[in-house]
Amino acid sequence: MxxxxxxxxxxxxxxxxxxxxxxxxxxxxxxxxxxxxxxxxxxxxxxxxxxxxxxxxxDHVLETIMNVKSETMRGGAVAAMAALGKMEEYVNPTAYCLRAIAAGGDVAQRIVDHFVADAKAWVGEAVADGTLRPSVDEEARIRLMTLQGFGAMQLFLSQRVGSADAELGPAGLNALLDDYLNEYGLVMLEMYTFGLFASSDMFDAFRAAGPNPRATTTEEH
Amino acid sequence: MxxxxxxxxxxxxxxxxxxxxxxxxxxxxxxxxxxxxxxxxxxxxxxxxxxxxxxxxxDHVLETIMNVKSETMRGGAVAAMAALGKMEEYVNPTAYCLRAIAAGGDVAQRIVDHFVADAKAWVGEAVADGTLRPSVDEEARIRLMTLQGFGAMQLFLSQRVGSADAELGPAGLNALLDDYLNEYGLVMLEMYTFGLFASSDMFDAFRAAGPNPRATTTEEH
DNA sequence: TAGTGAACTGAACAAGCGTTCAATCACGGA
DNA sequence: TCCGTGATTGAACGCTTGTTCAGTTCACTA
The missing domain is CATH 1.10.10.60 (Homeodomain-like)
Structure with a gap:
């Protein structure tokens, strides 16, 4: 152009x-x-x-991100950012989003909300067809995983790049996303597949003692 | 004094x-x-x-944090920060750490490294006595969970508090930690107990296709 | 008692910031 | 052709920042 x-x-x-x-x-x-x-x-x-x-x-970045096909979003925040960062037309919006999330405030909130809303749809499907396990609180689970996904990437970035204001070009962003997936991709899947605890004692105890979750399902594990 | x-x-x-x-x-x-x-x-x-x-x-904050008894650290980054934030003598160092982590750079790295090193010890014990499942890459799993723990808390904080420079007093920090655990404690445990995927297909495929992990154990799941 | 050095102050400085504004430029309609 | 309106510039302004420094206070020592 x-x-x-x-x-x-x-x-x-x-x-x-x-x-x-x-x-x-x-x-x-x-x-x-x-x-x-x-x-x-x-x-x-x-x-x-x-x-x-x-x-x-x-506004412009948010509009750009929101118009990305939902197909690209499947897999959550990490997979989506990794995919978007690879496309030349989206590399700036992607990096901008990471900056916005680091800065906090209204925009960060809106970005997270958008990813959560998007995830609700496909997670719902995946639970229905048996790919994903149901949750005692679907909304909270999705939101937590989005926070964890963005947050961990953010920290990885800010440690790698030096200070929070250090320069991050397109090449740097791509190298960063690659390294992140190489280092943590496998254990991330392991975690999401097998969990961490060998028994459900902790979960059961917390569930019995804690405040009522705003349960969306009553399914048993 | x-x-x-x-x-x-x-x-x-x-x-x-x-x-x-x-x-x-x-x-x-x-x-x-x-x-x-x-x-x-x-x-x-x-x-x-x-x-x-x-x-x-x-230096002073790092020294303070590093001298905290390892006992308090059990349970990972989130549990440790929640516990420390409740003790009056540690409320400033705790909030300072969150600021340092948000700012990135050397200090953030050292804080994360300290938590990772500390976690290695008690995770090793917990795996040995059968409380926690073993991992294909123990170091990476611990580091990822630390990044996720700090990162998610950080994001939750920066969204709640408005901009990244907004004021956060001791009362605000405590309310924040409480809210975080109330909202996400249950699904966090659920996640760590049952995982997310109903089958291990994704994990198996990624493990077969991906680069060799720097495996610390060859245990089978 | 005189002197020495550290603790401490207040004012000034240069640099960078976002903002403002009078002056110019380019161009389409009367 | 003239006029007017929006685009555009460059210089200046006021503010805040971190830094510097000459001067003052004061406790301790020879």
Whole structure:
């Protein structure tokens, strides 16, 4: 796509998304202006303020991610991010999402919620056809696994990349996702297949003593 | 302990640890100086620079955490943080650790490494006495569970607390840990007890196709 | 008692940040 | 052709940041 095929406003927004994906939300507007090839004042002319620019970036990335075919999402947060990070058109949105999740707040919440909502559908199917075991609290299980999936990846990233503001380019992101799956893919599957405890004593005790779960099924294990 | 029982240097360091625990590493030196009741210049007199102060805080918190009895650590990252956060003397170091983990880099690495090293011992025992199942790669399994434990808690925190720099006091930390266990404790145990997949097809396929794990045992499931 | 050095302060500094704004440029309609 | 409106620039502003430093206080020692 030639540079002139796209609005200046969109070009600024895309440059901002790429810079934030690479360096985090702390990146200065002057760096973004340079990357977009425009002056500092023009950004404020189009977006009003840094917050305005950030909001526009957030919205655009979220819209992009939400339009990804649900098929790609199957397998949960980790598999989805790994798949998206490999596609050139999605590498910036993917890295941007990781930055947004690290920063916390509203966007992180919305990203997690989107993945949870998406997972509910296919997990429901998988439970119905017997591929996955049912849960005492399906919503909580899905949400926990999403938090664990994103969270572990996040930590792996922030340790590998140095500080939280260190630069992370497309190549770095791909290497990172590869390494993550190579190192932990097998034990992740092992964990999800056999669990950790040899007996259900702990679970039974906690279930008997703890507060009532908002049970979605009464199925027995 | 009366204020005069402790050196000024230590008082500054402790104030810095508390402020960083509450507000994150981004907190300004002027805020720390106010909290410690000293002038801005004195901090630089004692610590040379902001980095120097941060290093001193990092070291002190790490030393504190590492001296916690291994008994408290049993149960992994989540259980340990929940237990430590409840003890008044450890509430600041605990919150500080969460901030450090969020910030990434060297300290995060050292904290995770410490928990992993500690877990190796008691997981080894638990596997030996039949409480926990053995793994195809014990080191990776422990590390993954530590990353997942910290990571999920981190995400839960950053979503609940708003932005990553939002204030988090001792009361907030405790409420947060309680809520986390209430919401996810049961499904966490369920997950660790029964796993997720109904069959071992996925695991077997991945194990057959994937690269050789750095297997520590050749036990069969 | 005089002197020495560490603890400590307050003011100033340079650099970076987001924001503002007057001035220019380009271009389509009257 | 002229005019007006939106795009665009560059310089400046105010604020906050970490850092520096000359000067003051004060306890201890020779």
């Amino acid at each position: 030639a540079p002139s095929d796209i609005t200046t406003r969109a070009r600024i927004r895309d440059a901002a998304i790429e810079q934030i994906a690479r360096k985090g939300y702390g990146v200065s507007m002057r760096v973004i202006a340079d990357a977009a090839g425009v002056s500092l004042g023009l950004i404020n002319h189009h977006f009003g303020s840094k917050d305005g620019l950030r909001a526009a970036c957030d | 009366a204020p005069s029982d402790i050196t000024t240097r230590a008082r500054i360091r402790d104030a810095a640890i508390e402020q960083i625990a509450r507000k994150g590493y981004g907190v300004s030196m002027r805020v720390i100086a106010d909290a410690a009741g000293v002038s801005l210049g004195l901090i630089n007199h004692h610590f040379g620079s902001k980095d120097g102060l941060r290093a001193a805080c990092d």
